[in-house]
Amino acid sequence: MAESKVTSRKVLLVENEEEAKFIRGLFEKDDFPWDICWAPTLKEAAEWLRRNKGDRAPLVIADYSLPDGPGLDLAGGVKTPDEMDFPLVILLGDGNEEKAIEALKSGALDCVTKGEKEIEDLPRVAKDVLHEWDYITERREAKELFTALADSSQIGIYIVQERRIRFANLFLQRLSGFSEEELLNMDSLMLVHPEDREKVRKNAIKMLKGERSAPYEFRIVTKDGRIKWVLESVTSIRHQGKRAVLGNFMDITERKEMEGRLKETVEKLRKSQEELSTPVVQIWDRILALPLIGIIDSLRAQDIMEVLLNRIVETGSEIVIIDITGVSSVDTEVANHLIKTVQAATLLGTECVLTGIKPEVAQTMIQLGLNMGEVPTRRNMQEGLLYGLKKLGYEVQKERGAQ
Amino acid sequence: MLEEKEMEIKDEYDIVGARSVGKVMAQELGLGVVDQSRISTAISELARNVVLYAGKGKIHFRVVRRGSKEGLEVTVSDEGPGIPDVELAMMDGYTTSGGLGVGLPGAKRLTDEFEIRSEVGKGTVVTFRKWKR
């Protein structure tokens, strides 16, 4: 609890001259550094307050009835001290309970009756009122700071208590399309897309329990039915004395859209690359040719195998000529992939012919102890085709007289 | 999308059920047809081992994430007799091809990550993961 600074505090007495002199005397006897000012009427008091605006709020001690109006008019019609611009104490001519209640309901922090005993306590009452005023100011400033922060934020901020929204900052209002009135007391999961509600509930609970620290994504549905993606974190707080949840989230809709489009593009690229990198050609009825070119890594080998096998089934091909003339290097890995492909094709009921095995490649394969098994091999594509045609029962003859 | 599921395995029908769940979860994750086949087959093998040797057990499916990778994790566990020599069981050639359910090295080849813990008299736990490429 902060200690009141021992600098002088201004006090504005709004009383007639005689009473004011008496009261001033009381304060001067007190050892606190009071700075007493005086105004005899409402009008002059208001004037003074205007002139001294911007300084630390003075304590105003005003008579209930002044020559030109009720002292309570200085309060400006508010109902609680929280709404006041300065702390106010009302002086009553007699111990009228009704007037006292009226004063307290109009923003005054205390009332003192100008009977003998009580009035001498005024300096002490003044100190107590100032304490309370300091406390009110601190709380008010904290709230104003929070709201200013929350409203200027590019982040959605909300408070949920007993499953209802109790606070929703401007960003959230704008993003959701709902007004503050519509959001207040809305069920906390109403904004969340129905399909994501369970997930959000689970993740929020995990985060509040401390079992999860990473923010989680989900969709909200705006007032006009659009879908937005958000990334949220939640934390436990106390709000107006009870447990509540403070949530904050970022709008990641754009990012999600870009991610989606990126994925699509990558997928399209991959597919077309797949087709390019696995050029399966039907060179004859029931004969497929696959001229492999370039580097064949694990991923590509996988794609090649899938594409080839699917094409075999699609075309009903009984012979597949796999030409490896253009393959950069044939090591154990590549050879194993080739063997796998051939075995799988054979399992489907198709015969494979390997062509284009260069001398160095043959050497490597023998040295590595690789056994291409009973896979027939031929020098090149043409010879592979001849083999295939013969297998299918064709007889290949050169026309008489041709070169 | 289903993120997690646990099932009991006690008979042939449960093996089929487990395969289906594995396939569906793999599908939802966006894994291709061949990967779905690999996962179903691995599940079939492991679940069959449970039915054959332990009588009953459990299978646990979980979607897992590592950095930006997503994948399916499957754990098959039982409190059966356990495998006396896991290393031997995991060696190629231990399985007769087209052979009797033991299929562990085969299942390992179908997956990206494969872990097995077994203790005689206590039981066996096999966990495998297949990542989305």
Add this chain to the structure above:
Amino acid sequence: MNSSLREVEEMQQEQIPILKIEDFLVTSIQIPLHDKLALAFQEDVLRKIEKTNAKGLIIDVTALDVVDSFITRVLVELAAMARMMGAKTVLVGLRPSIAITLVEFGLNLRGIYTALNLEKGLKLLRKEVRDSKL
């Protein structure tokens, strides 16, 4: 799902249908073959081979989406037994994804011919029968 499978199985008084085309038998596996069903299937096939003196058996596995070591054994055994009774076995309609899985797993279909579809399967059997007569 489990209970409906059991119901289907109990309904299978006729088990898996086996047709006769020319000198051969043709059958299609549409549902998962577990223990009892697999055994019954093998018996049915062998009995029918004997009855019809079939020279070949075509098994359509288009509908199979998982082929594990169990079903591999069932098929390999069936082919071996059929062979002893003078009939060759051809598997047709194997899915590419299954073929890849089988190769990677390390399972092989010993003693079983394969063809892309029924038509090619019949062609293959006709040729085999012709050749064996030479």
